[in-house]
Amino acid sequence: MTAYVLQRLALMLVTLFAIITLTFFLMHAVPGGPFVSDKMMAPEIQAAINAKYHLDDPIWVQYLNYLRGIATFDLGPSFKYAGMSVNEIIAQGLPTTLKVGVLALICVVSLGVPLGIVAALNRNRWPDTLVMVIATIGVAVPSYVIATVALYFFALRLGWVPTFGLDDWRGYFLPVFALSGFWISFIARLARSSLLETLQMDYMTTAKAKGLKPGQILFKHGLRNSLIPVVTVLGPVVANLITGSFVIEQIFALPGIGRHFVLSITNRDYTAIMGITIFYAAVLMVMIFIVDMLYLVLDPRIKYREAR
Amino acid sequence: MSDIHVAPEMWKPAARIAGAAEQIAAPSLTYWQDVRQRLWRNRPAMLGLGFIIVLVIAAIFGPMVSRHNYYDQDLKLSNIPPVFQVYEVTDESGATTRFFFNSGNLNLYEVTDDGRIAGLIRGKKDLLKKQTVFAFGDVEVTLNAATQTLTRGGGVVLAAGGWQWNMSNLFGTDQLGRDVLARQLYGARISLTVALVATLVNFFIGVFYGGIAGYLGGRVDTLMMRVVEVISTIPLTLYVILIMVVFNSGFFSVIIAIGSVYWVDMARIVRGQILTLKQQDYVAAARTMGASTGRILTRHLLPNSIGPILVALTMLIPSAIFIESFMSFIGLGVTPPEASWGTLTSEAVETLRAYPYQMFFPAAAISLTMFAFNFLGDGLRDALDPRLRT
Numbered sequence: 001m002t003a004y005v006l007q008r009l010a011l012m013l014v015t016l017f018a019i020i021t022l023t024f025f026l027m028h029a030v031p032g033g034p035f036v037s038d039k040m041m042a043p044e045i046q047a048a049i050n051a052k053y054h055l056d057d058p059i060w061v062q063y064l065n066y067l068r069g070i071a072t073f074d075l076g077p078s079f080k081y082a083g084m085s086v087n088e089i090i091a092q093g094l095p096t097t098l099k100v101g102v103l104a105l106i107c108v109v110s111l112g113v114p115l116g117i118v119a120a121l122n123r124n125r126w127p128d129t130l131v132m133v134i135a136t137i138g139v140a141v142p143s144y145v146i147a148t149v150a151l152y153f154f155a156l157r158l159g160w161v162p163t164f165g166l167d168d169w170r171g172y173f174l175p176v177f178a179l180s181g182f183w184i185s186f187i188a189r190l191a192r193s194s195l196l197e198t199l200q201m202d203y204m205t206t207a208k209a210k211g212l213k214p215g216q217i218l219f220k221h222g223l224r225n226s227l228i229p230v231v232t233v234l235g236p237v238v239a240n241l242i243t244g245s246f247v248i249e250q251i252f253a254l255p256g257i258g259r260h261f262v263l264s265i266t267n268r269d270y271t272a273i274m275g276i277t278i279f280y281a282a283v284l285m286v287m288i289f290i291v292d293m294l295y296l297v298l299d300p301r302i303k304y305r306e307a308r
Numbered sequence: 309m310s311d312i313h314v315a316p317e318m319w320k321p322a323a324r325i326a327g328a329a330e331q332i333a334a335p336s337l338t339y340w341q342d343v344r345q346r347l348w349r350n351r352p353a354m355l356g357l358g359f360i361i362v363l364v365i366a367a368i369f370g371p372m373v374s375r376h377n378y379y380d381q382d383l384k385l386s387n388i389p390p391v392f393q394v395y396e397v398t399d400e401s402g403a404t405t406r407f408f409f410n411s412g413n414l415n416l417y418e419v420t421d422d423g424r425i426a427g428l429i430r431g432k433k434d435l436l437k438k439q440t441v442f443a444f445g446d447v448e449v450t451l452n453a454a455t456q457t458l459t460r461g462g463g464v465v466l467a468a469g470g471w472q473w474n475m476s477n478l479f480g481t482d483q484l485g486r487d488v489l490a491r492q493l494y495g496a497r498i499s500l501t502v503a504l505v506a507t508l509v510n511f512f513i514g515v516f517y518g519g520i521a522g523y524l525g526g527r528v529d530t531l532m533m534r535v536v537e538v539i540s541t542i543p544l545t546l547y548v549i550l551i552m553v554v555f556n557s558g559f560f561s562v563i564i565a566i567g568s569v570y571w572v573d574m575a576r577i578v579r580g581q582i583l584t585l586k587q588q589d590y591v592a593a594a595r596t597m598g599a600s601t602g603r604i605l606t607r608h609l610l611p612n613s614i615g616p617i618l619v620a621l622t623m624l625i626p627s628a629i630f631i632e633s634f635m636s637f638i639g640l641g642v643t644p645p646e647a648s649w650g651t652l653t654s655e656a657v658e659t660l661r662a663y664p665y666q667m668f669f670p671a672a673a674i675s676l677t678m679f680a681f682n683f684l685g686d687g688l689r690d691a692l693d694p695r696l697r698t
Contacts, residue, residue, distance in 0.1 A: 018538045026550050140678035142630055144637050144650075145671040148657050152664055243545040246638050251657065262638050265549055273553055281542050288541070 001296075008292065012285050019281045020070060024063055027270045053077065066274075075275030080267045086275030089260050096166065097256035100248070101241050103172060104180035108237060112184040113230060116191025117223070123196065131188055138185025143244055147178035147251045164253035175252045179244050183237050191230050198226040228298055235288040242280055346691040353687020356680035363677065367496035376477070376487035378494040379645040384428045386485040387412055387663055388477055393468040394419055395458060399445025408472070411456055412662040416442055416449075423475035479669050482652075483659055488666070491647035492673055498559060498648040499629045499677065502566060506628035509567050510621055514574025519605050521575065522582030533579070540572045544631060552640050559642045562632050570628060577620045581613035615692040622685030626678050633674055649674040 050056045054065060069076055075086035119131035138146075151174060155163040161170045198204065199222060207217045245258035257276060264272035337345070347353055371377070392408035399405075406419045407429055418426040431442035431451065438453045449466065450459045458466040474480060479488035521532040539547075548565035555561040585591070586609060594604050610617075635641035636650030644651070652670035659666055 015538050015541055019542060023550060026554055030554050136679075136682065140626075140682050141671075141675045142633065142678065144634065144653060145675060148653065148660065148667060149671065152660055152667065156661060156664075239543040243543045246545070247634060250638055261549075262640070265553060265640060268553070270553075273550070277542075277546055277550065280546060284543070285541055 005293070008289060012289055016278075016282060016285060020067065020278055021063075023274050023277050024066055027274050028059060028062075030268075030270065053079070070278065075278070076271045078264075078269055078272050080264070080269040080272070086272050089264075089272055090257060090276065090279055093255060093257035093260045096254050097245055097249070097258060099166070100172065100175050100179060100254065100256065101238075101245060103176045104183075104241055105237065107176060107180040108183040108187055109234075111180075112187025113191050113227070115184070115188040116230075117195060119188065119192040120195035120199070121218075128192075131192070135185035135188045138181050139189065141181075143178050143182055144247045144251065146181050147174065147248060150174050150178060151251060166254060171252075175248050175254060178251075179241060179248045182244075183240065187230055187233070187237075190233065191226065194226040194229045195222060198222050201225075224298070228295070231291060231294055231298060234294075235284070235291040238287040239284050242283070343691045347687055350687040350690065352683040353691075356683035356687070359676060359680040360684065363496055363680075364500060367493060367500050370493035371490065371497070374487070374490050374493065376490040378486065378491045378647050380486060382481075382485035384485065385417070385425060385477075385481055386483050387659070387666075388417065388425065388474060388481040388485075389663070389665060390474050390478060390480040390488075390669075391471055392419075392474065394470060394472045395466055396469055397444045397447055397449060397460070397466070399447045401445055403445060405444050406469075409451070409456075409458060412659075414440065414451065414453055414456075416451070419472065423472045425474065425476040480666070482655060482666065486645075488652075488669055491652060492649075492669055494647045495649040495652055495670070495673065498642060498646070499632060499674075501559075502562065502628050502632040503625045505563050505567055506570055506625055507621060509571050510574040510624055514571030515578050515610060515617060517571060518575035518578030518580075519582050519610055522579035523586055523601065523605055523609060525583075529579075533576075536572045536575055539569050540576075544569060545634065548631065548635055549640060552635070557640050557643060559646060559648075562635060562641055566628055566631065570624070573624060574617070574620055577616055578610075578613060581616055582609050585609050585612055619685060619689045619692060622681055622688055626681035626685075629674075629677060629681075 047056070054062060057065070066076065073087070075090070078084045078086055078089060081089070115131050115135070119128040119135075122128045151163060154160050154174060161173050162168050165171055166175075204217065204221055207221045212220075242258070245256055246262050247258075248254070249256045249259040250262060257279075260272070261276045263269075264276065387410065389410065392410070394406050394408050397405050397407070406421065407416045408419055409416055416429040416431065418429050420426050429442055431440040433440045440451045440453070442449045442451065447460065451457075452459065460466055477487045477489065479492060482488055482491065517532065517536075521529045521536075544566075547569050548562060551565040551568070552558075552561045555564060582605075591604060591608055594608055599607070632641055633648060633650030633653070636648040637654045639651075639654070641650055642648045649670045653667065653674070656663075656666040656670060
């Protein structure tokens, strides 16, 4: 077990290293330096700025410096916001993104799974049909469409919730709903089909034959086995919530990391783009790692030595 | 036990006709005939397929036959709705003017009898009273901006006539006066190009990458799959963004980005298929007969895993379309004046307060396309599943 966990951790570091290298060289492949597009600058000022940001060093020195920075959790200064570091940008946006993201994740699990169970237990009856219709809509309609339509009806027409910001607790409804809508539907569909498959297994019949209570059969034998596929997609769910936040934060004008990220792209703030990408990748990898560990705990049939 | 009444004659043995027992009732179907039949019977899947075909035809030929193009601006005719209520005013000489009132920008537009827009009607603005006066011959019509009502000279409120579909711009115009239908069709071209690129990349890179990794196995497999793992750790959207930053945003970058990393899911699926299939006897037989690795892969293994490949493809295409529209929505995709469904939606969001209906067409286009591919994918998966075979 420990050996496997260590191996996974080492793999994670290698992947992160590959991503850092890729991002770094991609960003440095951009024609022209980060300050070229600025208004005409005297060559001395240009040289001074380059010296300040160590842009006059050979690229491999810059690369090593960057790696050293990351090792000490320092993502360097922002090129566009004078005096602000990428760490500060992330720290500024993180609380907002985290609040909305975690709420969305809670919604995904606490709504998606029960909906799927209800649908599976009532197969081909109206609760099933209802859940499947909603889930099909949720999977097919893009989040930004859901977000704007919801914004129009609930905020502009009905005035139940504010149109932007999170100052009011009601402001959370629409962003969380728009962000989690796709995955609630996806998880509901997945949980339904997985539970339906489990219900047909021989051990379910055995459990019934042993005279176990229906609740016991469902929770102990049915759910535990059928939720394994649901747990596996939780990693991608987090990835999707992160990228989904770009558009949700833009529509609802939330000052989160996603918005900063999109802004730094339009501003061509290379260090910020690099830093936030690496931050995202790190968060994702930690999440995928946690999910993998969870997977081992949940499914004793998987031997961790052979897991990969 | 409930009482089931069985008539005594039902207990008699059925008459046996010699020879009939051997007769085969239904023609035997090959696997693909069966798949085709079951797919054909699946109504949502067929509707989805029909929609996709119509969309492809519209995207290819639509812009050729359209009277408008996607970039011509006409600021005088901006924000025209697709449907409007027509008012009629007859002056003393008997000439009738048909026009409609655009409540979003407080303009009157003259309408011809067949529903085309003849042009903007100029009026005299009175900023103090917040009203505009329009003259039709000797008849004066006053538009009150606050109450949004039209009154004729003597204070008679002008009643709206019937609804008229806008025949000049079937889907209306956007805030720069560009024809929305033409822009939608152009957006459809963009989306379908993305779909095509995604398909090609998945077929030519994903399938072969996964196939080679799965078939060769061992170290090669480990190495190739490690690369896939590294690529798939970062969400595709982030790659697209990074590539956009390097190549500047634009449609070309979206294509490059999707083309360079969009095959990893397919590679995984194909590898899994090949891993199970390569243990089959026919592979051993082919190898014994001296078939080369390439031949075994392309002639035996890949054709046998075409089912899961097709199902994966119908799921990957809509998500590629979605990624493009998503990127365009946040302003990182196609550059103006090019139109994609994502940019059309985000432009509609800007004017959501004044012209909420502008949201309808782009949102409907992308949603319906997603539905169509999802239904087709679900239907294909059911049709290809041998367990569901009847």
